[in-house]
Amino acid sequence: MIKAILVDLDNTLIANPDHAFARAFLEHFQQYLQDTLGITNANALFKEAIHNWAAPTYWTETNQTRLAQLIADQGCVPLEAAVLELMRFYETILPVMATHVQPIVGAASALSSLLDFSLDIVIATNPFYPRVAIEQRMKLGQLPVDAPYAFVTSSEDMHYSKQNPAYYAEVVARVGVEPDEALVIGDHLENDILNAQKTGLHTLHIDGEQIPSFEEAIQRLTQSSDWRSHYSPHTIHPEMIIPQWHGNIAALFALLAKVEDHYWQQHPFDREWSILQILSHLLEAEKSTHRARLQQILAEDNPFIVAPPPPGPDIPIYSDDGYAIAEAFLAERKKTTELIQTLTAKDWERPAQHSIFSKTTLVEMAHFTAQHDRLHINQLCQTLGHCK
Structure with missing residues (x-):
């Protein structure tokens, strides 16, 4: 559905002719940053950013922040000043856009x-x-x-x-x-x-x-x-897994950027998790459940996997620092990613029996990890909506 x-x-x-627009944009971009910050290779910086945005890795900084950091480093100005100049530039570019x-x-x-x-x-x-x-x-x-x-x-x-x-x-x-x-x-x-x-x-x-x-x-x-x-659900393929994990982590950090200081420990409703608890659950599940489950399927022939008991409303938090928990979760996810990057086609199809899902495979369990991410990212989004 x-x-x-x-x-x-x-x-x-x-209608926007890509090549003509790109040429005009880069000319304007180069001239603006040369005039304001004395940067003579702004076009090269923007092209480096484009390459960076396509890189298949985990990113916690936004596209804008990574471009601004390149500008800040080249222009020897603080990151905040580079962001401000970028925004001023975009406010002046309407005449260039209007012609295309x-x-x-x-x-x-x-x-x-x-x-x-x-x-x-x-x-x-x-x-x-x-x-x-x-x-x-x-x-x-x-x-x-x-x-x-x-x-x-x-x-x-x-x-x-x-x-x-x-x-x-x-x-x-x-x-x-x-x-x-x-x-x-x-x-x-x-x-x-x-x-x-x-x-x-x-x-x-x-x-x-x-x-x-x-x-x-x-x-x-x-x-x-x-x-x-x-539209029916797609068959799950191994090539879907890492992009989904990358995108989920990015979405998580995008939402965390919207968390105000007094939100972290608030509970939207009685017996519902705070943001710190959501992050702590993601961290604990990655360490004790998701990666361990994949390792078990790789190590044993058709193992029986027992689902962990549902966590209650009073789960402990790992830290009062939400970003520290999120970074720890990311570090654990990178370990899980390293585990699956070397798998063969046969490895992905290794079977298992799950106490809830019955017959399953390693690729299905890896996909379930992505679904688990999205479940709690959505929970975080809803929590932010209620933290007023």
Whole structure:
């Protein structure tokens, strides 16, 4: 069942000739940082950031922070000053955008029709730019900016680019759906379609021929009243696992950045966990359950795996420092990642018997770890919503 639709922006919802826009953007970017900070190689820094955003590793700093750090290091200024200059730059770039971005006929009305469904709609643009620049392009494309989108991917909120499948895992974790409950609609075969599929999402390709436009895509998609139920869960493949783990960690740290000091130990309701307890549970589960379970399947022939008892409302916390717990959880997840990076195809299919799931395999248990992440990331998101 489809619960969320991720819609690409450039050349799906707005017409934006990529190469011409990129040239104009980089010229403006180079000139601005040379004038303000004396940086003469700003273009090289931006290209380094693009390479960085696609790297298949765990990131806890956002795309914007990592670009700003490159600028800060080169310009010998504090990180905060580099972030400020970046934001000032994006506020001045509208004239450059205006000469390249055009509306696509029918896209705005088709997007509005999607918003009428009980779905989470995500503007899933490549997060090279901050929200202010994305909204500028949306306005130029005559798209609604203040619509009730579930999420708009931007450089200050995201940790990967679309060149990395983990981008899609981060988005679904932020929205609170499973990968096979999400549908991506876009025009770029590699970035929008293949990388989304590698993470386990459904896709609809605007290829310019069979499906020539976003408007046509939505018309075909919604012809049947029960179209959302036409999409079945994907078979779980090993290549889905690490991108999902990467994206989940990124989503977790993105939410932690929104936690105010007095939130950490608050309980949204009686007998529900605080944020510190949620993080402590993730850490303990990684150490004592998730990695141990995979190790048992690798070490034994068709082992019987006993599910741990459900944790109660009074689980202990590991620290009063939420970020310290999150970093400890990340360190444990990296150990689990190292374990699975050397597995063979036969290893992934090793069988086991689970006290709840019955017959299972190592790849299914690794995927369950990703699902467990998302369950508690969603719990954290809901907790933040109630901590007022």
